[in-house]
Amino acid sequence: MLLVRGGTVVTADCTRRADVLCDDSGRIAAVGPALEAPTGCAVVDAGGLLVMPGGIDPHTHMEMPFMGSVASDDFQTGTEAGVAGGTTTIIDFVIPERGGALLAAWKDWRAKAEKAVADYSFHVAVTHWDEQVHADMGTLARECGVNSFKHFMAYKGALMVDDGVLLRSIGRALELGALCNVHAENGDAVAFLQQDLLRRGLAGPASHPLSRPPTVEGEAAQRVIAIAGLLGAPVYIVHVSTEEAASAIAAARARGQRVYGEVLAQHLVIDDSVYADPDWLGAARHVMSPPFRPRHHQKALWAGLASGQLQTTATDHCCFCAGQKAQGRDDFTKIPNGTPGIEDRMSVLWHHGVRTGRLTPQEFVAVTSANTAKIFNIHPRKGAIMEGADADLVLWDAEASRTVSAATHHQNVDYNLYEGMTLTGLARHTISAGRLVWSDGDLRTVRGAGRYVERPCFGPD
Amino acid sequence: MLLVRGGTVVTADCTRRADVLCDDSGRIAAVGPALEAPTGCAVVDAGGLLVMPGGIDPHTHMEMPFMGSVASDDFQTGTEAGVAGGTTTIIDFVIPERGGALLAAWKDWRAKAEKAVADYSFHVAVTHWDEQVHADMGTLARECGVNSFKHFMAYKGALMVDDGVLLRSIGRALELGALCNVHAENGDAVAFLQQDLLRRGLAGPASHPLSRPPTVEGEAAQRVIAIAGLLGAPVYIVHVSTEEAASAIAAARARGQRVYGEVLAQHLVIDDSVYADPDWLGAARHVMSPPFRPRHHQKALWAGLASGQLQTTATDHCCFCAGQKAQGRDDFTKIPNGTPGIEDRMSVLWHHGVRTGRLTPQEFVAVTSANTAKIFNIHPRKGAIMEGADADLVLWDAEASRTVSAATHHQNVDYNLYEGMTLTGLARHTISAGRLVWSDGDLRTVRGAGRYVERPCFGPD
Amino acid sequence: MLLVRGGTVVTADCTRRADVLCDDSGRIAAVGPALEAPTGCAVVDAGGLLVMPGGIDPHTHMEMPFMGSVASDDFQTGTEAGVAGGTTTIIDFVIPERGGALLAAWKDWRAKAEKAVADYSFHVAVTHWDEQVHADMGTLARECGVNSFKHFMAYKGALMVDDGVLLRSIGRALELGALCNVHAENGDAVAFLQQDLLRRGLAGPASHPLSRPPTVEGEAAQRVIAIAGLLGAPVYIVHVSTEEAASAIAAARARGQRVYGEVLAQHLVIDDSVYADPDWLGAARHVMSPPFRPRHHQKALWAGLASGQLQTTATDHCCFCAGQKAQGRDDFTKIPNGTPGIEDRMSVLWHHGVRTGRLTPQEFVAVTSANTAKIFNIHPRKGAIMEGADADLVLWDAEASRTVSAATHHQNVDYNLYEGMTLTGLARHTISAGRLVWSDGDLRTVRGAGRYVERPCFGPD
Amino acid sequence: MLLVRGGTVVTADCTRRADVLCDDSGRIAAVGPALEAPTGCAVVDAGGLLVMPGGIDPHTHMEMPFMGSVASDDFQTGTEAGVAGGTTTIIDFVIPERGGALLAAWKDWRAKAEKAVADYSFHVAVTHWDEQVHADMGTLARECGVNSFKHFMAYKGALMVDDGVLLRSIGRALELGALCNVHAENGDAVAFLQQDLLRRGLAGPASHPLSRPPTVEGEAAQRVIAIAGLLGAPVYIVHVSTEEAASAIAAARARGQRVYGEVLAQHLVIDDSVYADPDWLGAARHVMSPPFRPRHHQKALWAGLASGQLQTTATDHCCFCAGQKAQGRDDFTKIPNGTPGIEDRMSVLWHHGVRTGRLTPQEFVAVTSANTAKIFNIHPRKGAIMEGADADLVLWDAEASRTVSAATHHQNVDYNLYEGMTLTGLARHTISAGRLVWSDGDLRTVRGAGRYVERPCFGPD
Numbered sequence A, B, C, D: 001m002l003l004v005r006g007g008t009v010v011t012a013d014c015t016r017r018a019d020v021l022c023d024d025s026g027r028i029a030a031v032g033p034a035l036e037a038p039t040g041c042a043v044v045d046a047g048g049l050l051v052m053p054g055g056i057d058p059h060t061h062m063e064m065p066f067m068g069s070v071a072s073d074d075f076q077t078g079t080e081a082g083v084a085g086g087t088t089t090i091i092d093f094v095i096p097e098r099g100g101a102l103l104a105a106w107k108d109w110r111a112k113a114e115k116a117v118a119d120y121s122f123h124v125a126v127t128h129w130d131e132q133v134h135a136d137m138g139t140l141a142r143e144c145g146v147n148s149f150k151h152f153m154a155y156k157g158a159l160m161v162d163d164g165v166l167l168r169s170i171g172r173a174l175e176l177g178a179l180c181n182v183h184a185e186n187g188d189a190v191a192f193l194q195q196d197l198l199r200r201g202l203a204g205p206a207s208h209p210l211s212r213p214p215t216v217e218g219e220a221a222q223r224v225i226a227i228a229g230l231l232g233a234p235v236y237i238v239h240v241s242t243e244e245a246a247s248a249i250a251a252a253r254a255r256g257q258r259v260y261g262e263v264l265a266q267h268l269v270i271d272d273s274v275y276a277d278p279d280w281l282g283a284a285r286h287v288m289s290p291p292f293r294p295r296h297h298q299k300a301l302w303a304g305l306a307s308g309q310l311q312t313t314a315t316d317h318c319c320f321c322a323g324q325k326a327q328g329r330d331d332f333t334k335i336p337n338g339t340p341g342i343e344d345r346m347s348v349l350w351h352h353g354v355r356t357g358r359l360t361p362q363e364f365v366a367v368t369s370a371n372t373a374k375i376f377n378i379h380p381r382k383g384a385i386m387e388g389a390d391a392d393l394v395l396w397d398a399e400a401s402r403t404v405s406a407a408t409h410h411q412n413v414d415y416n417l418y419e420g421m422t423l424t425g426l427a428r429h430t431i432s433a434g435r436l437v438w439s440d441g442d443l444r445t446v447r448g449a450g451r452y453v454e455r456p457c458f459g460p461d
């Protein structure tokens, strides 16, 4: 047992002085102003700290095979980095090979994830349509704890699905009580622009954002919202990076549609000037999709989080080292897309969000864990601090600062997007399933201790 | 002490099986799955019921002197009606006479409210500007528990303030950490249209909505949002009744502005066809400002609540009996503006909101109590169910139905807007400050038992 | 030679008293207040009449093979009907068979059109993409007088193109100085909804609008605007029928994009209640795409024309008789899509547009001829009244009325959408290429007198 | 008589090769491809030049008493400068003293304007409301050729009117068939912000834009559009300088409202960086209202002109020399508001509008003369090139360049906003009332030759 004593408990709902007692089954046994420590109970001093639900990152890609490489952070190193930053749950993506079976892929990913040190769950991607996909969605939803399916409107010739598949899959998910996620970029347009840029000899990373301008994302967001609207289905748009997509979501919500939007911490603070880096690798390390954007988009993203029109924050954590990025040295379309970020998301949100007055501490909890838990139907097990909830906590030091560096981070990748950035607000201690797994800079995780989190489907309305 | 046993606790944040123990000081002593009843503790059986925070109505006018009459529900009868419907806290309005002192008026209202049977608080109206107002705002905010000030952009020649006063008052409130409320209708336009209608001999109640078309509200909402935006101040718009105003609020929020919107239960379900009633009194009883609207506005209001762009529901409860309404028999501009509603708000929201799928039960709690408590800075004392919070609870029977009628309601007024409407979802028991004040149709309130709720100002950012 | 004497000349630009002299080459020789009639010159008395440019219908389908039928109005009867209604030029569509060559199809259509009694021109449809299409577009643009290419985002499995083809074709047109036209409906969504309706046994014409809701059009309009925007190319959206598409166009224009929108006269005055007709044929006769819409969309279309955000009016004239419509008796997706309208467009616009105050007479000319001529680069040859312009005129009686009926119309089809509608404003006389072809109800056309109108490409910016 | 030979005539409607013959009454006698020069007729060689309607500047303030000064350009020097730049008509403003009679003021202004060298007309300002104003508006509209009235929503304590006056005046104008113009800035907000800035010791010209942020204009534009909409009246918003106001206008037009917007040439090309000029006078010379704006607003203004949502361009020409600007040396609110511009408007529009591809030459004519003539009901007398129209022409050299300088300009003021800017496109010759008044840099104007242009009211709908 573990007693968190003397802290200020902050949830999405309220802030109060309370102790938190974690039991040996990994759950919260009690929350109250002055709890007694049972005999033999370890005590963590949370004096001066904020006790918040452990972060949930709803969008990671650990050891994902992609574009001819495999992401360098595996489920162990990736979840360790998460824990070091206060994140105790990830929702990763099962991505079947082209034409491959969903269920088999889910099993593969289950196996890969067994080494995780903290809890994990899976969205499963639908990348084509046939009767087997229809059947597997049912099995996954009913028997495997999968209540969300992912779709790519980009990556033409690989993961991309057309509107017909989207309609079928979103319709199928609706009848199952599952939620569809969408990577919203117009893949035809991206492919066209890529070819056009290459044809003109513009093969460097500076072409990456030119091949995926904001319109490409805004269009796709509009489209999938329209499609979900035709079906009366909810939809969740991952990595919203533009004012255009954020507006489309807000407009749909104002019409009464249930649309959700996720923002990456990276997009909130880094802009497209990174692609002007004369150092090829410096620019290539920022190649991800959607790309970094002109600065004014950041304002829309922050406002979306503050107003509740965008609900979650994530990282799309997907690490590729210098050697891997180098695949695209002569052709930016071959640079593996992805950036690291799981370790720093919470600090970035606190420093740039809470300390600037954009978000209250309660809103911070909402966008780093509680909203995600609610949207993906694992609340109050996750994202809450109450009796019976999972004992996943971060003890947050709101005043301490650290300077980010790849030299000291726990991510298994050779760079950090925030290199040199000093952030105030950090995870002093992290508790996963009632165990102290990160304490004052000391990582105490156990390989394989992470559990697969089943997410039940939503009931019929 | 009182133990609420066997219910399902629903808050804005989550839903779970839990008992709730109320102590003798009127607070919640414990919340948990299977609480022991202390010796001598009364027990309420909440089996099959939802246990939710008691409703908060942030907009009532008990015994208000207005347009030559005094509203017929006083603080006793009005709060009794509230309790019968599951509402345990009201925030009423102190409205100084023209040019009158704020502090003195606040004292008058404190005196009038002593007879209340449930808790109450006050917004204080600023209806002119001078040094005394500036000083009184400070006193009220710092010493009297008033953290919100009200402004009327309508009622020209009476309560209306111009943009200069709005700027001064909103600016003053900002430095005090208080929030400004605004009745948003363009009073110049209303007066012009009223005169024009009267000049043309159109003196009946059907002219009332014609004198206050949606544009009149949309314009004022835009304007006060602009004004608050200039100052970087939050603003709360009362009784949003139009798509235009709802859109203005959503747009401001998407720009990062902190703007809040309140919706009246009445506007959600009653439309402007009521003014076509050939019976003068039938129409006159619906005279309130803003008036009832064409039906398509309701869709925008519901969507606003569901998407979180509108946050609270209220009633603007302000009762005038037939004899009072008759003042305006020959001139619709003399009909006292106001309608009853406090008793039925929660049922209307449940029946038309939750049962139709527009709102989840948690969103119901958010818009009937929790959001109001947060916005007016009395959360988690109010609007929450947790140890230490006020023991204000409603035990909700989600399946039982009742048919609304003035013959049976507790409001001290001779009609009910929802007469004959059958609503599913009702307050089976209501608990105020730990005491059972409404139980299975039996009103057990105590005159004067209500307490004045001080609302602290917000701290500096 | 022909002298039009005593009329009031109305153009898009101005209104003035003037005579118009037409020479024997079919051109206007002079415009002036009191022209002398040359010896032997015929004179038409235009006293009390408005002399306006002959109408241009930029969207017709004469004798088009479609859905297993051939449209019943051929180039002769269709242009005769046009002339009877004041329309002297049509722009029809060359639609190659699936995979067919553009140039060959253009030649086929040229041959078919030789029987036309008034001038005609052609948009050419791009329904797939390959090198031959790329080459043929060049030939058509440079040598054949084709400066516009048409694309269908609907009709999946038949005419529909995907975004990749749109990008290639719009890009190609841009380099040629040609303009792309788009039928904007999401064909994947239509096909999905059609199958869903049929599967549910809803096979009647009432399912037609359900398979193509406003969102389906709004989405596609947004998308093609985004695509054109990526290329910096102008785009022209045919038959805009929804508020959603109209808004998308206006928003793009407000960002500085050159987007044009066309409205069908039918959509301006007929709403979707027609599909509730219990008579199968009555409903089937209204099957066209986009379908008729709920009434509030009409307001947006009229406002678009009045504000200049929508520029042209057309008919999508495409006639199918009862026997042809009957193909879809058991399956609404087999009903040939199309409605007649060329003969009544001008009257509908005058009666419902000008007489209601929505449009000025000059705006009437703009939206019935001048704007079309400008957008398709045949102004001032067409759409203008000035020396040197083609002598295509309509002498408009603004006060005379007629009641529309299939019994009396000149369209070769067995019904009229406006059957029984009395319209004020009609073509008293129509002059095509300087010859009186319609005079007081007397049709004086000559088979084959119509000329092919070459439209030059736009120069480089 | 004067024959303009060999030019390319460009109007808002079309472009063609034509000669223009001006008669001795100052009107156009003929327009045609190869006109004969009557005996004794002077000939101007327009070879290589564009022959366009002389510019109309609908917003000037010659010799206006304002803020304790009198604008330095009088009706002679101001119209001379106009002619040198290709502008042949101005519409100036009659501004009665506070509480003063409209009719008397109009007579004063008539007298002052007698020295004008080119045509002029007057808007008359309504700055308060009483029965005399009501009566004078009737007299002016019916007997004095005034069809437009001006209103200031800013300049609190001086020219500002409240919403009640706006409603009365716009309503009165509607019944007269006149059009209301509005300076849209929230005067209460400006006054509040000015005082706040001064109180904080920020008394320099850099405070000017801070006292009038974009919101101040956007709000007022929204408001007056709402007010006009309540009355069903058209409204014309002068000097639209912000994206916010431009959007409000576009939105109203999309709802079917007749709203017009005017843009100043200055706002199209100069941004708010001018206020950072460390030289007090440099900054003070840019003090005008609305102020210069951040650069992104310019995009919205250009797009508004190109899309037709903003219709006219003007200058608000109002000159104050260094000594006059110095009045506000210690207090920016005392700097006389105004900038020069009449001489350069046409060149600025051509260089930055036409040569950049934002506007076509025909659109250039529309926004520099034709639209203004239409909106203010003097078309085709002005703004057109056709028989019978006033012979006001500019012979435009589209390829020639000049560098702007106060040293060489004809404006009676000691600076030029565009100092040092090289503009391509200039007035080679200007013809006013059939007389060559500017020719190759030689000013040939005659004091008093300008005529008062009566503008008839619009008829009842």
Ligand SMILES: [Zn+2]
Pocket: A183, A238, A239, A289, A290, A316
């Ligand atoms: Zn993605």
Ligand SMILES: [Zn+2]
Pocket: A059, A061, A316
């Ligand atoms: Zn991803």
Ligand SMILES: [Zn+2]
Pocket: B183, B238, B239, B289, B290, B316
């Ligand atoms: Zn009110």
Ligand SMILES: [Zn+2]
Pocket: B059, B061, B316
């Ligand atoms: Zn009220």
Ligand SMILES: [Zn+2]
Pocket: C183, C238, C239, C289, C290, C316
């Ligand atoms: Zn079509």
Ligand SMILES: [Zn+2]
Pocket: C059, C061, C316
């Ligand atoms: Zn068509």
Ligand SMILES: [Zn+2]
Pocket: D183, D238, D239, D289, D290, D316
């Ligand atoms: Zn002004």
Ligand SMILES: [Zn+2]
Pocket: D059, D061, D316
């Ligand atoms: Zn001015």
